[in-house]
Amino acid sequence: MNEGLMNIKDVKILTKDELKEFKNTNSNYDAEKEYNIAGFKKNQNDWVIIKGGWDKYRDYPYVDVRIWYSDKETGRKKPGKAGMRMTPAQWALFSVLIKVHSKELGFDQNAENNLNYYLNNETLDAMR
DSSP, X not given: OOGGGGOGGGSOBOOHHHHTTOOOOOTTBOGGXXXXXXXXXXXXXXXXXXXXXXXXXXXXXXEEEEEEEEOTTTOOEEEEEEEEEEOHHHHHHXXXXXXXXXXXXXTTTTHHHHHHHHHTSHHHHHHO
């Protein structure tokens, strides 16, 4: 396993300004009611973006966690097929399940150090 991926300090969290590049152009979603919650660089060409919004055809709020990529021809950021869309209730359950099972998944090895890193880092301010 790549040890660099296990250290939160190696993950590049996107600032509010950087998140502005990730706009959904799909007509199913109301751009006025969609907003970027957070994001981070996954690798050289991909980002993980968490959005919240309103699906105007299904008429419900959602949280979307999706991998975005940079279009090679235009350079524009576009959402990929990989990801998942959840209602706020599903998102809450998902978040709780990750916390409950984090030890089994091996996520808690550096959790305290990782949390302290962000709580004591200007990156947290840049996300607000």
